[in-house]
Amino acid sequence: MEVSYSWLKEFIDLPESPEEVGKLLTGTGLEVEGIEKIDMIPGGLAGVVIGEVLTCIKHPEADKLSLTTVDVGQPEPLSIVCGAPNVAAGQKVVVALVGATLHPSSGDPIQLKKTKIRGAVSEGMLCAEDELGLGTSHAGILVLDTTLANGTPAAVYFNLEADYQIAIGLTPNRIDAASHFGTARDLKAVLNRPLRMPSVDTFAVNDNSKVVAVRIEDQAACPRFSGLTISGLQVGESPDWLKKRLLSIGLKPINNIVDITNFVCYDLGQPLHAYDAAKIAGDLVVVKTLPEGTPFVTLDGVERKLLATDLMVCDAEKPMCIAGVFGGLHSGVSAETTGIFLEAAYFSAASVRKTAQHHGLKTDASFRFERGTDPNMPVYALKRAALLIQEVAGGNVSSELIDIYPDPIQPFRVPVLYKHIDRLIGIAIDHTEIHRILEALDITAEETSETGFVAIVPPYRVDVTREADVIEEILRIYGLDNVPLSVNLSADSLSEFPKTDPDQWQGRVGQLLAANGFYEILTLSLTRPAYNDAIRSTLLGADVTLLNPLSDELSVMRQSLLFSSLETLVYNINRRQKDLKTFEFGKVYHKVTGEDGKSTYKERMRLSLAMTGQQHAESWLEKNQQLVYHDLASTVQRVLSLFRVKSFETQAADTTLFQYGLTYFVNKKPIVSLGLVQPKLAKLVDLKQDVFYADFDWQALLKLSSTKARYQEVPRFPEVRRDLSLVLDKQVNFEQISRLAQQTERKILRAVNVFDTYEGQNLGQDKKAYSVSFTLQDEAQTLTDTAIEKTMNRLMAAFEKELGAVIRK
Template identity: 35%
Template structure:
């Protein structure tokens, strides 16, 4: 919300209050100020002059020699414009002035020295009209700098208005806040509509077919309007708030909207069929071409303003081209209405169409302000466009909204705020916000309808607190029970998970909880994949956020894709977040926490002292095993499987303590190609809730061994189907208590190994705690292990 300082001064006295001070006080009372900008025109040293005399140039029939008063002395200026006359006040650029970046110099025109230049709107950068000299308002003071006379030097405060304060989306609402903050009177423009004799109700019929979506609809008719550019003062103010001037009729509606926060719309009355307005739901498949030139197909839940046959506007969003005001318009229908905010929000989102009007309507406006805004606009339009206002407004208001009453206990205010605020101060603060206060204990507070955010006693206490001043509250320490707070066991475990992932060299990412089905297609999730059974968002912010995510892998792949686009190909990331899965017969989804990681590129880049190595599955496997060790869990087991979006034969289920907790592997090359990632990607996704629920292993503490160990290498030939875990388990059982460590150090398939077989080489470490082992004892253990391997797995010793 852009608030020009000079415009705001019309509603509240700001003398002695600088823009920076105003910004600080607004911030301290709960209105965020995003920026304070200084506006100044592109021209310099242009002043207001008055034409005192005009004579024809003796050597040029189309030129005039003008004597122009500048307040202190006259100047002779040669001009060829035809729209000026004696007595006009005009902008004068003297030698040395800057126009459009160039310095103006005195020059002779047909042997007459011109001491300056009369300026057009285009030459000053104030508009596009260059057909003639800009004629200023007769009230402008001669000799005054033009930027000061036109109010072009200004300061604009950019405010962030919270959704619960739509009244502050108008300058009058902001002025009400400022008046309350500084204890100064609020001046609301008075409205006096000079009406003609013809009654408007004879010329236009208005009806509301769907009153659940339209609380109020009012209209006024103006005959004989002349559509032309707005006066310069209005164009300047609209430009200061970021609106482009269009014509005097449209500009008035925008001006009043910025002033009151109430959107308005002007129709070309002659284009409304049968002089009838119906506020109704759209018919399925109905269409309209909006003012932006786009044809839009409507749904039955969208509200439209229609004439006897077709929609002429999208209610609360945008008008239609068919009834747009043009230069040929002579009769204008002004609309001011109040629509259901949820309906406007849904229509705007479904059509992807946002406007200043929809931004206001979707937050909930006061229906009791709409008629004031309509009369204010009619009065201004008559002033700038001429014409006659027909008698009476056609006002349809079936369910009138009345002010409501709340009770406020002064003792409760003191109790909540912890500050001794007197009852007199409370009444004064609430009264400054136009809340009527009566009674003593409790206070009876009547809330005006423009403050729909005030619903409970605590809301009134908040108003007292922010206007009293947060800086006035004393600094106190909170009461304490003496107990030291600490994290729960689960919070500590989650923090430990993050520490392990970061310690393994991964960066944490935080992605949106939303995705869409196109992202699932891109990742290769099949139609029957249970992860495609998702929770749909009723009103998605954008199309790409239409469902809640069921897997974290999609977000990680998108992060890698974005990094690769900017030549960051070595990516090591993880995410710890919830996933969302619908539950049959229940409104709320199942929300398990998941942990996912993805790595790609070179293992921590290139270093002169280290060989260049790409990441592989074993880097990923090591991260999972390190996580299990840190959480005191059993060693993870890896069971080969096939699962999207992983490469078949290069992914595995992760099991811990006999329970399946996740999936890990290499992302399929076709998926990587769709994401335009140049290197292989390895990823895992684990069910964190299930991992945190697993029993931890009991830690055993032993002293430093006093006796030496003996290490024996054992090379075995086994069937291809036999895996490492099976062999290791048999070795540990056969080795007994004295076997301290089993390490697989080689896997071989080749000429000396029969087809369908493989060689596994283990290093076995034996050690006793109370004596030195003899070679004979170790050999006996090894022989027993070999026998068990042969009996259980058909393994044989490798001889060569």
């Protein structure tokens, strides 16, 4: 949210600089994210002053030029050559000094230099309107009627004092501060200074020539509705002061009526809406809902189908506006409008929020209504706007001010104990100061006693409904910096650090993967229901579905990182980046329903790896190759090695996810699954390349990190390798061979590896040959041929008996 420094000063005296005001606001919880100087015109007329022409004679070398001397408040007059036909001695003029940069209405900026024109020295420039960027006229130099001293900055004469735009990171709970008045309220409390409210005492009803009746049919969605008519006005361009105010906060002026409604919205925080009174059928306004699917064309020209719960402002025949959200195309103010019905209302936050989200409409009005506006502001804002409209557009108030408010919204009553204030803040604050702060925040106290009081909180503070909220209000105005740290620190006052730091491990694994050519990605947790449905058999529970999704494409929480990775890959592949390695740390979500019918929501942290395309960038040095399964497997084992995982069991991965692959188990718990992604899953995101994917259970992996490190002496005795060729049935996989070998020889067998496979007719039908190496090592002595032969014989016997192998040495 942006506020104007000079606009704030209309509500409260602020001798403090914009930077000092920024620090004060940040201290109250309205965090200032930046302060930007705003010039009303480019350059702010820096280096341009008021001067007086002392002498003026014709240039001897040019009929259309004049030689002038000009007093600009310096010890000596300046010599300036001027080409304007209207220059004359005795005039007050606008002078651009040497070094000034002018920003003309058209063309590039001009920096003035001391120069010679037809042999005469010129030490500045007498300026026309367009040369200063103040207008388009170039008929002659500006001649001023002023008593300002020579040398006075021209910005002072033209009232072009620089403003400052203060950007506030407004949190959702502080909608009360979403205006200059609301921001000034916090400054009032922290500075202990009074506010100045614009007077509406001159508001008066001129006649009753245009009465519009109002009827509210949905009181719950519209607790308060106020309005009046103004007739005989003229729609046109806004005056400069109004344009400057809107431009100072980044709003584009439209016309005087719309600009006033926008001005009051940012001035007081009360959204307003103006209807062309001539377009209100039957001189009747009805606030109600319409049947499901009713078409309505909004101001942006889009036809929208209404929900049965959408609150609408209608006339006797048709809808005119989505209440609190967006106006209609055929009821707004135009250049031909001569009378308006001006609305100020208080709408239910829940009603506006649901409507705005459904239609995807985010407006200044909905931003405020869906968070909670001040129900006591509509009448005052309406009078303020009516007076301003009469000032800038003329017209008469042509009806009584209508205010339908049958059930006034009451303040919040919050019991507060002094001991709880002291406990939560950490120090004892004088009770007088507590009540001063609360009164400055419009919070009064009733039922005051020695132990506490009941805080009466105005309804515009929708975020202050509990005792802790009231205490927070006291603290933010008292100042966090004014609460001293305890002199004595004990173990109880220090946070307990976890034995395993997830962030540290995430950084270490991320560095490892980045060093191996992987790029980290960060994706949305929201996903398409079709993705979860495609892998339903592998999921742990039901989907977590959003109640108010932004779209059908983002209506459930993801249960796997797979599709997030695939969507990232296809996005890059479509941009001709086909060789990719990515990793992501992210959460997955599911819902479990117990026997009692109650649902529990679960989330788990996962780590995913994805690889596709070529192994490395194209080069003349070597022929490129496609990534294969073992490229991913080696990376997975590097990650496991970082956690000192040396031994694990494997089994075939779930074929729902993978065309082929393995799942690694440590202590009989699955740690990671990896393999080639099923083509039908890749097809869901229109991905046509092979993708190798790994999915780590990050929380299970972190538990392994708590295991104490174990060290062993470097082996003193050599290892021995022996190879076997095994002819087996095709359905026997290498995992079965490796597991059987480990079970048969636990003492000296260190590693089992397959280095070649063969299939052919000479082996027999449904047969396959594996060439397997076995690494043997005894840590206590050098292996003898006898010991090696006994081990190999036991292994061959086991393969023959358990797997039906035919041994080919």
